[in-house]
Amino acid sequence: MKYTLMINEGPYQHQSSDTALQFARAALEKGHEIYRVFFYHDGVNNGTRLSAPPQDDRQIQKEWSELAKQHDLDLVICIAAAQRRGLMDADEAKRQGMDADNIIEGFRISGLGQLIEGGIQADRTLVFGD
Amino acid sequence: MATKKFMFVNRKAPYGTVYALESLEVVLISAAFEQDVSLAFIDDGVYQIAKGQDTTGIGQKNFSATYKALGDYEINKLYVEKESLEERGLTLDDLMDLTWEDEDDDYEEKPSIHLVDRADMAGIMAQQEVVISF
Numbered sequence: 001m002k003y004t005l006m007i008n009e010g011p012y013q014h015q016s017s018d019t020a021l022q023f024a025r026a027a028l029e030k031g032h033e034i035y036r037v038f039f040y041h042d043g044v045n046n047g048t049r050l051s052a053p054p055q056d057d058r059q060i061q062k063e064w065s066e067l068a069k070q071h072d073l074d075l076v077i078c079i080a081a082a083q084r085r086g087l088m089d090a091d092e093a094k095r096q097g098m099d100a101d102n103i104i105e106g107f108r109i110s111g112l113g114q115l116i117e118g119g120i121q122a123d124r125t126l127v128f129g130d
Numbered sequence: 131m132a133t134k135k136f137m138f139v140n141r142k143a144p145y146g147t148v149y150a151l152e153s154l155e156v157v158l159i160s161a162a163f164e165q166d167v168s169l170a171f172i173d174d175g176v177y178q179i180a181k182g183q184d185t186t187g188i189g190q191k192n193f194s195a196t197y198k199a200l201g202d203y204e205i206n207k208l209y210v211e212k213e214s215l216e217e218r219g220l221t222l223d224d225l226m227d228l229t230w231e232d233e234d235d236d237y238e239e240k241p242s243i244h245l246v247d248r249a250d251m252a253g254i255m256a257q258q259e260v261v262i263s264f
Contacts (some may be wrong), residue, residue, distance in 0.1 A: 006262065008149075041152055080155060084148075112159040119260040120134055120163070127263055 002033045004118035008129030010042035011060035012053065016128035017046050021063055023126070028071055036074045036118040037064075039107075041129070044082045047075070049104035061104050068106030075107045076114045135166045137255060139263035140175035145190055150178045153264035154196055161203035168207035168258075169200075170251060175264075176214045179225050179243070194226065201230030206242040213248045 005024060009016040024034050039046050051061045068075050077087055083096070089109050093101040103109065119125045138157050142149040160167050171179060178197070185192040200206070208228060215221060228242040246254065255261060 008264075040156075041148060081152060112156055113163065115156065115262075116136070116160050116163045116165065117131070119136060119262070120132055120165070125260045125262065127261075129263065 001027075001123045002035050002121070003027060004035050004115075004122035004125045005037045006115060006118075006125065006127045006129070007037065007039050007043040007046060008041045008127065010045040011051070012057075013042070014130060016130065017043065017060055017064075018058070020126075020128040021060065021067065023128075024067060024073075028067075034071070034073055035122045036076060036114065038115045038118055039075070039077045040081050040112075040115065042085065043129075044077045044085050044087045047077045047082075047087055047104055047107040048102050050102045065104045065106040073106070076118075077103070077107055077109045078115070079109050079111055082109055131163065133164065133166055134259040135168070135257065136160055136260045136262070137168050137170055137258040139170045139172065139255075139261060140178055141173045141263060142178075143174040144178045144180075144183065144194065145185065145188060149264040150175070151191075151193055154193065156262065156264075157200070157205060158196075158203065161205055167205050168209060168254070169205065170209045170211070170255065172211040172214045172251065174218075176210060176218065176220060176225075179208070179210070179228065180220070181224055181226050197226060197228055201228065201242055204230070206230035206240070207244065208242045209244050209246050209251060209254055211248060211251050212245050215245075 005020050007017050007020050011017045088101045089103040090101045144150040183192055183194040229239045230242050231237045232240050
C-alpha cells in the first residue's frame with residue numbers, strides 16, 4: 001500500500017514524530033511505499049539539523065534524515081509553517097535575508113499543495129498529531 | 131488529477147493554539163486542487179465558527195471572516211456536531227451565518243452549515259477518502 005504521512009507536532013515535545021518514524025520503518029519493512037511525509041505546524045522542527053539532544057536520547061531529526069537516505073523518502077516541510085518557526089534551507093535563507101540556514105539533509109521545503117497531492121496519490125493518508 | 135473526498139476535522143478552539151488558523155490554510159489550498167472537500171467541527175472546534183469573535187484583547191489576528199469566504203471556493207459542506215454544541219451551551223444561533231451561492235439554482239444562497247449528530251458524523255467520516263484532523 002502507498003502511504004502519505006502527516007506529522008503535526010515537534011520532536012521531543014510530543015510523541016507523534018516518534019510514532020510516525022516507527023510506523024514508516026515498519027511499513028517499509030513490510031514492503032509498503034511511503035509516498036511522502038509532510039511536516040506541518042510545529043512538526044517542521046523535525047527538519048532542523050541544529051538539534052543536539054543528550055547522548056543517551058534518540059536523535060529524531062537524524063533518524064528521519066537517515067531513513068530518507070536509505071529509502072529515498074520525500075520529506076517535505078511546509079514553507080508557510082517553516083517561515084513562522086525559523087526553519088530555512090539555503091535558498092529561503094538567502095531570499096529572506098537571513099544569516100544562516102538550518103535544514104537537515106533529506107528534507108525539502110515546499111508548499112501545502114504537496115500535502116493535498118500526497119493525499120490524492122496515496123492509498124492512505126495518516127495524520128500523526130495531538 | 132483525481133478527485134477525492136477530503137475531510138478536514140477541526141477539533142480545537144480558534145485561538146490559544148495555531149491549529150485552527152493553519153488548518154484554514156490547508157483548506158484553502160485544497161480548493162485549488164478541485165477536490166470534494168468537507169469540514170467537520172467537533173469538540174472545541176465549534177468555537178471556530180462562533181459569531182462575534184473579537185481578538186483585540188489578545189493581540190492576534192481575527193481570521194473568522196475567512197470562513198465566510200469558503201462558499202466562494204465551493205467549500206460548502208460544513209458539518210457541525212450537535213453534541214459538541216450542546217456540551218458547550220451553544221446553538222446554531224451562536225454560529226456565523228455561512229452560506230454559498232448555488233450557480234445551478236439561479237445563484238440561490240444556501241446554508242453551508244449542516245448540523246449532524248455524533249452517529250451521523252461518524253457515518254460521514256467513514257465515507258471520506260482522506261481525513262486530516264487538526
